[in-house]
Amino acid sequence: MAEPGSIAERVKQQADIVRVIGEYVRLKKSGQNFVGLCPFHQEKTPSFAVHPAKQIYHCFGCGAGGDVFRFVMEMDKISFPEAVRAVAEKCGIPLPAWRGHGGPQAAQATEQRRVLVEMQKEAAAFFQRQLETAEGRAARGYLEDRGLAPATIARFGLGWAPSGGELLARHLRSRFPAALLDASGLVSRDRGGHAFDRFRRRVMFPIATDAGQVVAFGGRALGDEMPKYLNSPETRIYTKSRVLYNLDRAREAIRREGFAVLVEGYMDAIALAEAGVENVVASCGTSLGDAQARLLARFARRVVVNYDVDAAGQAATDRSLALLLGAEFQVHVLLLPSAGDAKTDPDQFVRERGAAAYRELLAGAPLYLDYLVGRARRLDTGAVEGKLRAVNFLLPYLGLLPSPLARSEWASRVAAELRVDQTVLRQSLAQAAAERRPELKPAPELLARIGLAVAATPAERRLLKMLLDADALRARLAEEIRRGDLHQGLETEKLFAALVDAAAGPVGRGSAETLAALGERLEERDRRLLFELAFESAAEASWEEAESCLEVLARRKLESELRSVQAEIETLKAGRGEAGERKAQLLRLLERKQSLQKSLRGHEE
Ligand SMILES: [Zn+2]
Incomplete structure (x- = not known):
């Protein structure tokens, strides 16, 4: 957040985090840290910690x-x-003349951001003009086929990125400083350093802040090009997790109606808005972030989520829903009836069934917990194990409810709905029902189960901690992990990747500044684990210990490869197809299996 050399960074270096937080929270020294009662949630025993060295x-x-x-x-x-x-004021750090800007560096950064915004605006106009060209006609046809009126196409500023490859780059270069071209996210470079358009042959959706300033684009491929959707990279003016698509046009309607409809894609939002459901925003992906939830909370505390919840993205969807629940939203779930085998998305639904039918379903969308109880009921086979499974499924969600009263109400409802007898209920809901423990927080294992926390094995935790703190081992460790791709497929993969990447940089040298910055770049659940580890006190690590942890990861990777080879073999055996072809493939897989087994034995010795 604080850019290197900026005023913010200087203030941060001089500020004493313990003193600043101490003005709000009574802190007590505990080891090398300070602890106190968290000001962000209700609690009776301190779980809030401040790390003076890591700031x-x-x-x-x-x-x-x-x-x-x-x-x-x-x-x-x-x-x-x-x-x-x-x-700065709290710590008595003098600042250069402020007047809403803050010195020459801040002024320069502000100016750069202004130019970057200007470039996005110029690009949006460029893409819109391209829709009128001979080449753009196919794109216009696609949009019209999907039922969009010319007025809607204009209102959402939809456009076309031509196939030429450098038309936009050339256009921008003639108007803006070359140095900012790369920072705009609109231009990529080939190996020779030659600038070309990032978006080619794509229908373009401008992405704006809640104030209506275009800061990025989403581009949808018309043909079979991959990826189907390509987004602008994060830039100085665009952080993906802090923007909700269409919030700028929807904000007034959200306030007026008292709730927002949350959908997945650009086209869903546009189709609903065109059908008169104006209070709609898209998360652009199934996973909603904390910052997006906070942004939405400024306009309404009620949200109807209209995702494709039974699709492959179930876990990500559950995570978004749980996050909204924890952020004290009243969450409803709208499931659209599927047409035959095909799932119906909102775009398709309003086109085929009309706005009135959609509104009717919207009004009847059940509360999220009701929807969950419905799912839990399907796990309940009637036997004790089935009931336990159903109760266990619901526990983490109940634990997320911020108010003890609501938790207790829902606990009794669950008991009644699932007809759980008192003994089973007392055993299983005791931790979650919360009458006796108003400060209850869901345990990390429970959070991990619904995707809000990262599940990490002891070996993973130890290695991450070493990457964070063990100065003497870090570089070698990072190299080993990178070389063997040992973190691939782990729950902690992203965190490992970030720390391995950072091993050479200032985080590697334990800089407090960059630990917080690294946290800002990570997904919320990864950031939590990172900070948790930063606070852990741990014994000095040795290379022997590091090796034994690496060994655990290497074995796990071989075992998981072995499992997938085995699965492929079984599919192949059961499958149809040309016999000779299949035999050759089977042979290859069996060889692979043998060599994996051999390596695994090597690891056992
Ligand atoms: Zn807290």
């Missing part, structure tokens, strides 16, 4: 965490520049 805070209960600026922003509900100023 971060973290709550082991609710997961809140960040650097000194994030803390002040969240506590005082102020913007980043205001937080920088507030921290």
Whole structure:
């Protein structure tokens, strides 16, 4: 967040995080850290910790965490520049003349951002013009086939990225400083350093902030090009997790109606808006982030989620829903009836069945917990194990409810609905029902089960901790992990990748500044685990210990490869197809299986 060399960074280096947070929270020294009662959730025993050396805070209960600026922003509900100023004042750090800007560096950064915004605006106009060309006609045809009126195409600023490959790059170069071309996210470079258009042969959807400023684009391939959807990369003006598509047009309607409809894709949002459901936003992907939830909370606390919840993205969808629940949203789930085998998305539904039918379903969308109870009931076979399975399925969600009263109400409803007898209920719901433990927080294992926390084995945790703290081992360790791709497929894969990448950089040298910055770039659940590890005190690590942990990862990887080869073999044996072809393939797989088994034996010795 604080850019290198910026005023914010200087303030952060001089500020004392313990002193600033100490103004809000009574902190007590505990080992090398300070602990206190978390100001972000209700609790009776302290789970909130501040790390003076790493300059971060973290709550082991609710997961809140960040650097000194994030803390002040969240506590005082102020913007980043205001937080920088507030921290500087609290710590008596003199600032250059402010007047809403903050010195030459800040002024320069502001100017750069202004130009980047200007470039996106120019690009949006460019893409729109391209829709009128001979080449753009196919794209216009596609949009019209999907039922979009010319007025809608214009209102959403839809456009066409031509196949030429450098038309936009050339156009931008003639108007803007070359140095900012790369920072715009609109231009890529080949190996020879030659600039070309990032988006080619794609229908373009401008993505704007809630204030209506275009900051990025989503591009949909018309043909079979992959990926089907290509997004702008994150830039100085665009953070994917902080933008909701269509919020700028929908915000007034959301306030007026008291709720938002949350859909997955651009086309869903546009089709619904065209059909008169104006209070619709898209998360652009199945996984909603914390920041997006906070953004939405500024306009309404009720949301109807209209995802494809039975699809492959179930886990990601569950995570988004659970996140909204934990953020004190009243969450409803709208499941559209499927047509035959095919799932119906909102876009298709309003086109085929009309807006009135959609509104009717919208009004009747059940509460999220009702929907979950429905799912739990399907697990309930009537026998004790079935009931336990159903109760266990619901437990983590109940634990997420912020209010003890709501938790207790839902606990009795679950008992009644599942006809769970008192003994089973007392055993299983005791931790979640919360009458006796108002400060209850779901345990990490429960959070992991619904995707809100990262499940990590002891070996993974130990290795991550070493990458974080063991200066003498870090480089070698990172190299070993990278070389063997040992983190591939792990729950902790992303966190490993980030730390391995950072091993050479300043995080590797334990810089407090960059640990918080690294956290900002990670997904929320990865950031939580990172901060948790940062607070853990651990014994000095040796290379022998590192090797034994690496060994665990290597074995796990071989075993998982072996499992997938075995599965392929079985599919092949059961499958149809040309016999000679299949035999050759089977032979290859059997060889692969043997060599994997051999390597595994090698690891056992
Ligand atoms: Zn907390």
